[in-house]
Amino acid sequence: MSPRSTKLPLALAIADAIRKVPRGRVSTYGAIAAAAGYPRNSRHVARVLNEVPGLPWQRILGSGGRISLPRERGLEQRFLLETEGVRFRGRKVNLAAFEHVFRPTPKKAPVKPVRRKES
DNA sequence: ACTGTGACACTGG
DNA sequence: ACCAGTGCCACAG
Numbered sequence: 001m002s003p004r005s006t007k008l009p010l011a012l013a014i015a016d017a018i019r020k021v022p023r024g025r026v027s028t029y030g031a032i033a034a035a036a037g038y039p040r041n042s043r044h045v046a047r048v049l050n051e052v053p054g055l056p057w058q059r060i061l062g063s064g065g066r067i068s069l070p071r072e073r074g075l076e077q078r079f080l081l082e083t084e085g086v087r088f089r090g091r092k093v094n095l096a097a098f099e100h101v102f103r104p105t106p107k108k109a110p111v112k113p114v115r116r117k118e119s
Numbered sequence: 120a121c122t123g124t125g126a127c128a129c130t131g132g
Numbered sequence: 133a134c135c136a137g138t139g140c141c142a143c144a145g
Binding site for chain 1: 124125126127128129
């Protein structure tokens, strides 16, 4: 398809975001794209998952926590996730409980203690 | 430049 | 809850 696209910043950023999702947690295409800094490129997440080897591909789900892969691949994904401890509610994962929360923003926000005014 | 193609997301019915 | 339609963006031909 587009083997070389994996070197573009878009693809690199997306791959990075995917790598940050820890075992036992999941994320979605949209969330990954957003975390990578490209909030409108959720469709490209799929491309990266397909072309970059070694990514925890099973941890990426469609919106709402639904599996987007057809049949066998889908079953395998579900199996792998359950093996890591991710539980399903019907056909979807309870994102409220298992979705990975990315660090707010690599911008700044060095956590400064709030200083209260004195009286 | 134009068209078709994605492991998508979101909104309405 | 399940479509269908629409928006989206980079890449291949």
